[in-house]
Amino acid sequence: MILSGELPAGEKLAEIPTAERLGVSRMPIRIAFRTLEQEGLLTKQHRRGYQVRRVTEEEITGSIEVRGVLEGLAALQAAEKGLKDHHRHTLLSCLREGDQLFAKGYVTEEDLEQYHDMNKRFHAIIIEAAANPAINAALSRDEHLPFASVSALAIDRNHLEREYRRFNFAHMQHHAVFDAIDHHQGARAEAIMREHANATLGYAKLFDVNTDNNAFRVIGVDTADGKYSG
Incomplete structure (x- = not known):
């Protein structure tokens, strides 16, 4: 969704809404968020949640x-x-x-x-x-x-x-x-x-x-x- 632009740069993501959107539990979303942060596609926000990173x-x-x-x-x-x-x-x-x-x-x-x-x-x-x-x-x-x-x-x-x-x-x-x-x-x-x-x-x-x-x-x-x- 990030690569296709469906989730544009700057969009904020939280576990519960994303889990509901994809029809899965919170645990795989939590793991996916951490992995995508390590891969440089998400950034952790000071408060809860992540944001889609703008890759230059x-x-x-x-x-x-x-x-x-x-x-x-x-x-x-x-x-x-x-x-x-x-x-x-x-x-x-x-x-x-x-x-x-x-x-x-x-x-x-x-x-x-x-x-x-x-x-x-x-x-x-x-x-x-x-x-x-x-x-x-x-x-x-x-x-x-x-x-x-x-x-x-x-x-x-x-x-x-x-x-x-x-x-x-x-x-x-x-x-x-x-x-x-x-x-x-x-x-x-x-x-x-x-x-x-x-x-x-x-x-x-x-x-x-x-x-x-x-x-x-x-x-x-x-x-x-x-x-x-x-």
Whole structure:
């Protein structure tokens, strides 16, 4: 409801009215409020209740830039250490899946859901291949804004032709970063991965207050319980 704009920035929320609105008890609402506060979508009020936080473009941009640095470091270290067989196999499987997805020359919302899942696996494997727990810890702290997380993709339903070009280009970057890592070209892998994060910077503009948010969808949100897939 927050991501869709149904609960706008600045709106005050209390446990009882929200529980009645959603038809649940107060306990899951209390847990959800605390979780959303930790994720940066709600702020605790001095008195009882919470308020929907206004997330600025600058905050999202900063988080994405930090993510690019961290994932770039992961790609560098994965290249230096070399891919294990199971890492290489999974990355190649992701690339083949993406190739098949974009081969037809267009995408649907269902295609982009599939891309979202594949994209998560691809990024997760590179971070795992770096074998650096500090990167994982830093990424966990940075991903408090859902639009800045690799776990959620914002798409424009009204311009799927443009989205095809955007995500197909991102997939070509997947090919390039894999090639660099596989050939132990650490500096090249790091540069590509950092540039790859910049493809996300347009997400913040999609959610400008003057934008028709009904045209946009955030893939990676489980609407059954309101939690992000990441």
